[in-house]
Amino acid sequence: MQRITITMDDDLVETLDQLSARRGYHNRSEALRDIVRTALAQEATGDNQQQGFAVLSYVYEHEKRDLASRIVSAQHHHHDLSVATLHVHINHDDCLEIAVLKGQMGEIQHFADDVTSQRGVRHGHLQCLPIDEHTELHHPHHGEHSH
Known part of the structure; x- marks a missing residue:
């Protein structure tokens, strides 16, 4: 696993924290991993042969x-x-x-x-x-x- 650093606007971080609390994530990393997986799955559905x-x-x-x-x-x-x-x-x-x-x-x-x-x-x-x-x-x- 790799550690990365990202920069986000304060309001976006607040929204991420609210989402994390609603969904029961233990930390921001879990939430961001799930968001990226969802985005990748959505992108893959655009491939008709997938x-x-x-x-x-x-x-x-x-x-x-x-x-x-x-x-x-x-x-x-x-x-x-x-x-x-x-x-x-x-x-x-x-x-x-x-x-x-x-x-x-x-x-x-x-x-x-x-x-x-x-x-x-x-x-x-x-x-x-x-x-x-x-x-x-x-x-x-x-x-x-x-x-």
């Missing part, structure tokens, strides 16, 4: 005309990306779905855009976790493994 995982969460009106069937159709069209989906009934009108996805970032982004752009879908959010080029993705039935 492999990784993602979590797509969205709220939708289940009574909206044919919306549920359009979402299911999009999921089936991109079945190779889907690892798991969780469906939660929020209230009489709204449902929350959380999809865990695996594949190329470009395909994942396309799927997320396809789902969240549907009329009646609200609060869509895609969180990407690119994996580095040296990490091998697990493929079912390709040898034994333990977790």
Whole structure:
């Protein structure tokens, strides 16, 4: 590990300290490492060929005309990306779905855009976790493994 020195405006340091307190970091270094990792992950998602995982969460009106069937159709069209989906009934009108996805970032982004752009879908959010080029993705039935 290397030690570095940075210079920041007082108001930015204060904001960093507030963020650190809210998130429970023990020191500024932990906060800055996490911020840099997040920025690098975000940058890597711009590479359409980058492999990784993602979590797509969205709220939708289940009574909206044919919306549920359009979402299911999009999921089936991109079945190779889907690892798991969780469906939660929020209230009489709204449902929350959380999809865990695996594949190329470009395909994942396309799927997320396809789902969240549907009329009646609200609060869509895609969180990407690119994996580095040296990490091998697990493929079912390709040898034994333990977790």
